[in-house]
Amino acid sequence: MKKVSLTQLKENHRGKVIEISGDANLQKRLMNMGVYKGRDISKLSHIGLRGPAVIRVGRSIIALGYSVASKVKVEQK
Amino acid sequence: MIKKIYLIGNPNVGKSVIFSRLTGVQVMSSNYPGTTVEISKGYLRLGDDQIEVVDLPGTYSLEPTSSAEKVAVSLLKEHPQNEIVVVNIIDSTNLERNLLLTLQLIEEGFPVIVCLNMCDDAVHRGVYLDIGKLEDILRIPVISTCAVTGAGIKLLIERIKEAKPAFRDKLVHEARWTEIGKIVERVQRLEHRHHTFREVLEDASVRPLTGLVIGMGIVYVSFKIVRFIGETIINRITDPFFYTILQPFLEKLIFLWKEEGFWFHLLIGDLISGKIDFKQSLGVLTTAPYIEFGMVLPYVVSFYLILSLLEDIGYLPRLAILLDNILHRLGLHGYAIIPVLLGFGCNVPGILSTRVLESRRERFIASTIISIGVPCVPLQAMIFGLLGKFGGFYVSGVYLVLFFLILVLGLIMNRTLKGYSPEFLLEIPPYRFPQPHMLAQKLYFRIRGFLIEAVPVVLIGVAVVNILIYFDLFNVISSIFAPIIHGLFGLPKEAIAALVIGFLRKDVAVGMLVPLGLSAKQLFIAATLLAISFPCIATFIVLWKELGLKDLIKSTLIMVAISIMVGTTLNLLIAR
Numbered sequence: 001m002k003k004v005s006l007t008q009l010k011e012n013h014r015g016k017v018i019e020i021s022g023d024a025n026l027q028k029r030l031m032n033m034g035v036y037k038g039r040d041i042s043k044l045s046h047i048g049l050r051g052p053a054v055i056r057v058g059r060s061i062i063a064l065g066y067s068v069a070s071k072v073k074v075e076q077k
Numbered sequence: 078m079i080k081k082i083y084l085i086g087n088p089n090v091g092k093s094v095i096f097s098r099l100t101g102v103q104v105m106s107s108n109y110p111g112t113t114v115e116i117s118k119g120y121l122r123l124g125d126d127q128i129e130v131v132d133l134p135g136t137y138s139l140e141p142t143s144s145a146e147k148v149a150v151s152l153l154k155e156h157p158q159n160e161i162v163v164v165n166i167i168d169s170t171n172l173e174r175n176l177l178l179t180l181q182l183i184e185e186g187f188p189v190i191v192c193l194n195m196c197d198d199a200v201h202r203g204v205y206l207d208i209g210k211l212e213d214i215l216r217i218p219v220i221s222t223c224a225v226t227g228a229g230i231k232l233l234i235e236r237i238k239e240a241k242p243a244f245r246d247k248l249v250h251e252a253r254w255t256e257i258g259k260i261v262e263r264v265q266r267l268e269h270r271h272h273t274f275r276e277v278l279e280d281a282s283v284r285p286l287t288g289l290v291i292g293m294g295i296v297y298v299s300f301k302i303v304r305f306i307g308e309t310i311i312n313r314i315t316d317p318f319f320y321t322i323l324q325p326f327l328e329k330l331i332f333l334w335k336e337e338g339f340w341f342h343l344l345i346g347d348l349i350s351g352k353i354d355f356k357q358s359l360g361v362l363t364t365a366p367y368i369e370f371g372m373v374l375p376y377v378v379s380f381y382l383i384l385s386l387l388e389d390i391g392y393l394p395r396l397a398i399l400l401d402n403i404l405h406r407l408g409l410h411g412y413a414i415i416p417v418l419l420g421f422g423c424n425v426p427g428i429l430s431t432r433v434l435e436s437r438r439e440r441f442i443a444s445t446i447i448s449i450g451v452p453c454v455p456l457q458a459m460i461f462g463l464l465g466k467f468g469g470f471y472v473s474g475v476y477l478v479l480f481f482l483i484l485v486l487g488l489i490m491n492r493t494l495k496g497y498s499p500e501f502l503l504e505i506p507p508y509r510f511p512q513p514h515m516l517a518q519k520l521y522f523r524i525r526g527f528l529i530e531a532v533p534v535v536l537i538g539v540a541v542v543n544i545l546i547y548f549d550l551f552n553v554i555s556s557i558f559a560p561i562i563h564g565l566f567g568l569p570k571e572a573i574a575a576l577v578i579g580f581l582r583k584d585v586a587v588g589m590l591v592p593l594g595l596s597a598k599q600l601f602i603a604a605t606l607l608a609i610s611f612p613c614i615a616t617f618i619v620l621w622k623e624l625g626l627k628d629l630i631k632s633t634l635i636m637v638a639i640s641i642m643v644g645t646t647l648n649l650l651i652a653r
Contacts (some may be wrong), residue, residue, distance in 0.1 A: 011284075025142055029502055031250050032137035034174050038251065045284040051402040052411065052501055054283045059171045059204075061283070063398045065410060065501025 002076040006043065006053045006069040014042040015074030022071040030072070034058055041074065079162050081129050082121060082237065083153055085182070086166035087175050088135030089506050091194045093117070094224035094515070095166055096132040099234065103518060104132065116148070123237065137174075139181040143435055153187070162240040163187045164233070169199035169206060169221070170507065172265055176257045183215065184247045190240035191219040192233055197226070198509065203268035211264045216243040225512045275508050282395045283505060292399050295392060299383045306379035307458070315371045319355055327353055327362065343543045347592075357592045359546075365539040368459070368588045369531060374524075376458040380422055381523045382516075389511035389519075393418070394503055401501050407487025408442045408494065409434070410501035420447035422454050423527065424616040428623055438496030442487065444620060445632045448612040449639060450483035452583075455531070459587035460604050467597040475605050478643065482609065486639070530615055531582070538581040542574065542589065566606065566644040568599055579607045581614055602647050610640040 009015050017039045020027050030036065034057045044054040044061065053069035055062055064072065082099075084092045093104045100119025117132045133149040141147040153163070165182055167175040172193075182189045193199075193206060212219045218239045222229030248256060272280075281287040327345065331353070334341060345353065346360030353360075355367035387393060393415055401411030413434060420427025427447045431440045452460070452475075464471045545551050551574045555562070559570040566572075571593055579586035586607050590600060611633075612620065621629045 026500060026502075028140055029137075029142045032140070032142065032177065033502070033504065034177070034254065036251060036254060039254070044280065045288075047283075047285050047288065047398055048402045050405075051285075052398050054398060054505070058173045060174050061279075061505040061507075063283070063394075063401070063411070063501065063503045063505055065401060065405070068500045068502055 003073055004076055006055065006064060006072045006074060007046070007066060009043045009053075009074055009076060011043055011045050014040060014077045016040050016077065017072060018075050019073040020071060021073075022068070026068065026071070030068075033062055034060060035062065035072065078160065079123070079126070079128055079238065080160040081131060081156055082162045082164060083131050083133055084164050084166060085133045085149060085153065085178070086135060086194075087137055087168065087178060088504070090135070090166050090168040090175065091224045092132055092135065092166050095164070095192065095194065095222070095230070095233075096130060098224055098227060098230045100130050103522070116152070121234070121237075123234070136178065138177055139185060145432075158187055158242070161188065162237055163189045164192055164237070164240075165189050166192045166194050169193045169195050170202050170204050172204075172206060173257055173261045176260060177253065179215070180245065180248070180253055180257065183217065183243050183245050186242045186244065188240040188242050189217050190233070190237060191215065191217060192229075193219060193221045194224055196221045196229070197223045198507075201273075202507075203270045205266040205268065207264045207266070211260070214260055214263065217241065225515060279508055282392070283398055288395065288399055292396055295387070295396075299387065303376065303379045303383050304461075306382065307376040310375035310378065311371065315375060319367055319371050323366075324353055324355070339547060342547050343540060346543065356588065359539065359543065359589065359592065361536055361539050361543070364588060365535050365585070368584050369535045372462050372588075373455040373458045373531075373584050374527075377422070377454050377527050378520070378524060380454045381520055384418065384422060385516055385519045385523070386511055389509065389516060391506045391508050394505050397503060398505070404487075405501075406491065407446070407484070408491030409439055409487070410499075412501065412503055413439065413443050416443050417447060417451060420451040420453070421457075422523070423530075424448055424451065424453050424612055425530070425619050426526075427451065428616065428619050431623065435499040436497055438494055439499070441624060441628055441632070442490050442494065444624060445490065445635060446483050446487060448616055448620060448632065449486065449609050449636055450479045452479065452608040455582070455584035456587065456608060459584045460608075463587060463591065464597075464600055464604055467600070471597055471601045474601060475608065478605050478647070479608060482639065482643070486635070531584075534582050534614070535585055538578060538585045541581070542578055542585070545574070561641070565641065565648065566602055567648040568603055569593060569595070572599075572603055575603065576606065576610065579613070580611050580617075583607055583613055598651050601651070602644060605647060606640055606644050609643055610636060612636075 003018065017035060017037055020030060020037065039057065041055045041057050044056055046053050050066045052063045052065050055064065084096055086092050096117060096119065097103055099121045102117060102119035104117045119130050120127045121130050131152065133152060134145040136146040136149045139150055141150045163182055165179050167179065179191060208219050208221055218236050220229055220233045220236060222233055282291045331345060344360050344362045346358035346363055349357050353363050355363055355371065358364050397411035397414050400414050404411055404413050415433060416427045416430040419430050424447055428444045431443045434440050434443055460475055461472060554577065555570040555573045558573045562568050562573050563570050572590065575586045575589040578589055587604060590603055595603065620632060624632065
């Protein structure tokens, strides 16, 4: 099991969220969209070098800007 | 006794469409989060009562994280809970994410009725929901609707009074999500099917390589189609009308009109070798309608048709992802592309929609960029119309200068302005098939908005110009500004009249350059300056309202400084 941030997680790989850093508001926004500790996600793509990461959570597709994505740590499956 | 009905739901679940269906009040909707920036109100007749219906901005939860969400939540708490009904609108294709808000509403004790919207789309995607079971679990009424076709709306209205509080234990976040997972497992059946073509496209447009190819393709094709439709309308409809119907009619009128006095000058303008020339005569009955209906309106129609189509399909958030990286360097994030695109139609709705951006700093940067570097359709139509005959080189030149300006301005503002730019976090909606009647309605709204805003100002603008010319008042202004206009920009001093009128309407201003017989270089500089310099009066007022006086002055000073710099530089750089 590898612990990586969403920016490092490879495209088309799945992972389980294990840690979200960043301020309370950001954590709340992610929580409200269904991204929280223990949640399974899969990464769809990454746009450019420092562009957003696109992930699938349940039936939603969410784009996280680079700095947000780097604050979400996942356990790669 | 119900006093108010609130429509609440996640962003982009079709609240505004349900609102229109319930109240008959037409509001704009698009396939991207955050279309509702203003709160709309209307009335629903229930038996003998007229009950106010309020369409709240989309929110993911009752714990607000943005100002729009705060508004939604605070409005909900304005009235005692037993006097309101909360209609919770849910996107059937994504029950899980939507149930968070539903559970919170029930936990807080609101009388709730759930509306499972977009039921037809759910079936397309192989999502089947057991409505009876969901009603049993939640213990509140659940109705399946399809707002765009109107299915289920009648039932929703019939059952609105059945909304009731259901009382649930309050849960903490993770526990609530676990609970939601259990509910979804019981009521949702997913039929596994092969990826449809639509899903393949959805995926491809958010991947870097295919996304970029698709993005560039869409922008290019859109641009071509806008030009094609615009030109077709001009060649087939408006030009024939002006040249075969209006011109002979007006020329008969002139024949009866013996002397050329003030009124002749005001209404008809100057005759060019004895005839009316719609582009040069500059009269209230000749050039004014020709500019607005014969040169600008065709492009307004085609631009908004294509933009509305892209909006309803749901492409724009995908464009936002692709551009996030670049826009970050300008102190914005990807979502800022939506106000910028709207600004290409008209700066006013563009600046108004900067409200989808969270921080004041972002709104300032976006508004300044729009008012300086984004030319509106009327201005673009005129630039194409006039500069086009000198070759595509000059037309693309204007765009290049503006694009370069946006980059430099953004980079500088991002470095120097205080404040923060919040982080980019955006849900990407699925592609949806646009509904022709809703597209038509939106197009009608936008064109009507354009006509109401533009026509009176154009008529007044041309009248004012004629009065100033008739009484020789422009000479006074021209001599004052001659050193700048002639010395720095290399334009004849008469061009000041056009630049001044640019404050009223950009299209009229470009029209006024025609009789001056400028060279390609001069026309190029003047058109670029008109794009950069003072926004038209409507934009100016909106800037004032949105930014406040202090930031308006700041934005204006940036504008004046840049106009002078760009005008001078272009004049020195271009040889002829």
